[in-house]
Amino acid sequence: MKLVFATHNPNKVLEIQKMLPGGIELLSLDDIGCSEPIPETETTLEGNARLKAKYVRERYGYDCFADDTGLEVAALGGAPGVFSARYAGPRADAVANMRKLLAEMAGCDDRRARFRTAIALSLDGEYHFFEGEVTGEILWEPKGDQGFGYDPIFMPAGSGRSFAEFPLADKNRISHRGKAFRALESFLKGRV
């Protein structure tokens, strides 16, 4: 069975392919010739993930899953949320996004935050949703040099270190993304 993972990143495809049952051949967007940007115009992570899976299903005819992740900060009413990648502007990089977040939270003692990943799977004409989250807090300044995105300013609850101080395998064990993909994996294992 061929299944598309709505990403252009071959490393992500390889990593997830290893988790899936043997009967599934995972394809990337590049593998199916999809190079145009897929709209992400919804206001929720689930909505955006569903939009991407639906786009691939309708235009390319493949079963597909798509993920969307956001950092949700309690004191900011859940921002940056779906806008995490472009919080400081359409071309913002991780440093600019972190700088903006720290500025928005200057003097704010409520540092509670969570990362959340939503996955939408379009399979045989039906949608299935999976989710993973990790709670923690926003640090006062960046720490560590591993990972990506907001990792240097996010400390998972009880860990005493930022995500950027975690080796990747340790991060995957507790992360939003790790949990969401393991939920997808166990669902697919029951289906194939």
Ligand code: IMP
């Ligand atoms: P995406 O949906 O996986 O592309 O994630 C959207 C944005 O959320 C990324 O551009 C990052 O800014 C942020 N993000 C997602 N996952 C992580 C993570 O594991 N650590 C830090 N930032 C993340």
